[in-house]
Amino acid sequence: MHEQAVANWRVVAARVERGWHTQEDFVTAYDERARELREQARISVRQVRRWESGESTWPNRDARRVLEAMFGCSLEDLGFVRTARPTGRRVGAPGRQLEECDVRRRTFLGLAGAAPVLDLDALDHLTAAAHGARHYGERELLGHLRTALDDAAHADGLAGPHEALPTVLGILAAINSAARTAAPGPRRELLVLGARGAELAAWLHRDAGAAVPVVAYWHHQAKEWATLTGDGAMHAYVLLRQAQATDRTDAARMLDLARAATTGPWTLPPRPRAEAFQQQARALALTGARVEEVARTLDQAHTALGQAIPASGPATCTGPLGDGYTDERLMVQSAICYREAGQSHRAVALFRQHLTARVFAPRDQAFFTAQYSGALVAAGEPDEAATAASEALALAADTRFGQVLAELHRTADHLAPYAGRTAVREFRRRLDELAVA
Incomplete structure (x- = not known):
């Protein structure tokens, strides 16, 4: 796998999170901001591709000003690497190469056991892993990305979409970039994995409250890769x-x-x-x-x-x-x-009969409990409804499970005629406080 196929995952994740889902979208937004700043420099899709592949590591002065205005952060935070000044060290010194190789290998092989939720800083480790992957082969990289995607999906069920989404976007950027230079067999496997990841990205965006076109974009990408792989x-x-x-x-x-x-x-x-x-x-x-x-x-x-057929083990994002x-x-x-x-x-x-077994992940338990609370309101049991809704809110408050909170607001509306009841009043107060926070 050629090293230039490795993506700058930070800038890709930041671009997509801000609604610029294609490189063409980003070029249009860049040109608009450049005009606002009265900068003459314009960019092309080819230049964006160079930035995102890591081929071009440090933008020129005009581009730096526009990019920092667009993203509201430093270029280092976007994964760009400042051009190093000469240090007098002989380029390619054997000791340095061996040290870097050792670090890359330990990073690549050790990530499968790392914390399942990775933030944008942790994506740097994934970048290092991918840079070193050419030493170990496409198969090993594919296995690692599959494990990372499974871990991210598991983390979503525990901690919510905001924690898992940066990791998934980074994995997708890596798959998209690596597939460009992979041989036909590994390319197909990368795109099969990519379809799973894109579908997960759609789910995470929806639960995080993203706009409908954002969710639709990732569903479209998943179907495209599924079609390409048959x-x-x-x-x-x-x-x-x-x-x-x-x-x-x-x-x-x-x-x-x-x-x-x-x-x-x-x-x-x-x-x-x-x-x-x-x-x-x-x-x-x-x-x-x-x-x-x-x-x-x-x-x-x-x-x-x-x-x-009975499941042979725990369900995973990349399994059956x-x-x-x-x-x-x-x-x-x-x-x-x-x-x-x-x-x-x-x-x-x-x-x-079936919700008390506690067999679901926290996110699913919260969602089904929120639905239960709505059914209780309709069945004429407002106090029990408020109690169930409070249980769901306790599960969803810290993690901000989007669909759970939306369902709880629906329950709160249905409970409006019972606002004088103690349990109902307490639930609605806690929900309002969370909305303000």
């Missing part, structure tokens, strides 16, 4: 995830996407196929379909899940598609479907 199941899985990301006020689109996942020219494995049927059931409930139709579609989900979709998850999501269908008492009964 991974029809992954393409269908992204359609399912798009359905899940669709706002409940657009139930018709949600239904179209979920149906496409099960009826297109592809075959989903049993577990994600079950999840797609469950999503169809929710969309049907939101469109006002009869509860019998919702129940029949959920029966299809149970049938599909019954065909799944949808391997984390279990009977417990289907049952609590069925409760959500019945809640949307106006069957609040049936929903409450399912939540009470």
Whole structure:
């Protein structure tokens, strides 16, 4: 793998986080800011590519001023390396080369055991690892990136999207850059992994409260890489995830996407196929379909899940598609479907039976508990609803699980007629305090 294929992951992550999803978008924004600053220098996509590949390490004076104004931070914080002044040291001294090689190797081989959540500073270690990867081969780098992506997905379930997102963006930048010079076999494997990572990036952006076009961008990237690698199941899985990301006020689109996942020219494995049927059931409930139709579609989900081979280990982001979709998850999501269908008492009964097992990651436990609180309001149990909502808020407050908080605000609105009750008043006060903070 050529060393110039290594990305400056910091500037890539910073660019994408600010909404400049393509290099063309960035060039347009750069030119606009340059005009505002009355700088004459303009850049091209080729120059952005040089910066992001690490081929050009330190921008010229005019570009430095524009970049610092755009990002609001120093160039060093963006991963650029200031040109070193001559020191009199002989270039390529053997001792220096051996020292750098040793550091790179220890960094590369040791990262798999590092903390699962990496911030932007930690991406420097990933950069060093990738620079050293040419000494160890593409296969070793691919294995490391796969482990890092699994760790990031696990961290999201524990600590939320804001902690995991920089790592995932860095991994995606590395995959995109390395794939340009990789041989056909490793290139395909990189893009297969990239599709998984891009879908995860879409999820993280959505949970972090990003705008709809940002989420759509990453879904599109995941489908593009799935198409290039002939991974029809992954393409269908992204359609399912798009359905899940669709706002409940657009139930018709949600239904179209979920149906496409099960009826297109592809075959989903049993577990994600079950999840797609469950999503169809929710969309049907939101469109006002009869509860019998919702129940029949959920029966299809149970049938599909019954065909799944038992999982051989813990579910991971890069393992079999949808391997984390279990009977417990289907049952609590069925409760959500019945809640949307106006069957609040049936929903409450399912939540009470299947949510208490505590088998879900903190983020999922918080989300399902928030849904449970809404079902309790509809079932005429405001005090229990406020108690459940407070439990979900305790799980989501520090990590800022976006979808959980959105659902809790929905519950708070439904609890407005009971604002005088002690439990309700306390929950709404804590939610308001968090919003202010």
